[in-house]
Amino acid sequence: MIFFRTIKAFLADKEYRDLLLTGVTILIIGTIAYHELEGWSYLDAFYFSFITLTTIGFGDFAPQTDWGKIFTVLYITIGVGIILSFVNTLYLHYSKSIKGRKRGKKSS
Secondary structure, eight states: OHHHHHHHHHHHSHHHHHHHHHHHHHHHHHHHHHHHHHOOOHHHHHHHHHHHHTTOOOSSOOOOSHHHHHHHHHHHHHHHHHHHHHHHHHHHHHHHHHHHHHHHHHTO
16 A cells, blocks of 8 residues: 555656656657567567566567667666656655655654
8 A cells, every 4th residue: 555655656757657657658769660670579678678677587588670779778878867766766666655654653
């Protein structure tokens, strides 16, 4: 329950929504780019974009074209920072929500 309330409060804040929109946008850009540059299906391109930006990198896909490799270097450089900022902001918001609830219970 706390998690869903935290997400709801997170989405109510414009700054957080903008960060989420930026993260989604970078995933969409990667999906379209890999679809066009590498000829992958949209699902495979999204999958590769997601595992690349979250630094999971299973290794089952890799760009084969020169332009795909160049794009990947730029995409990782920009995208990883954006995704990590989003995850960090979400964690900090969640952490503050939990601490606030614990303080409220102690004063009761």
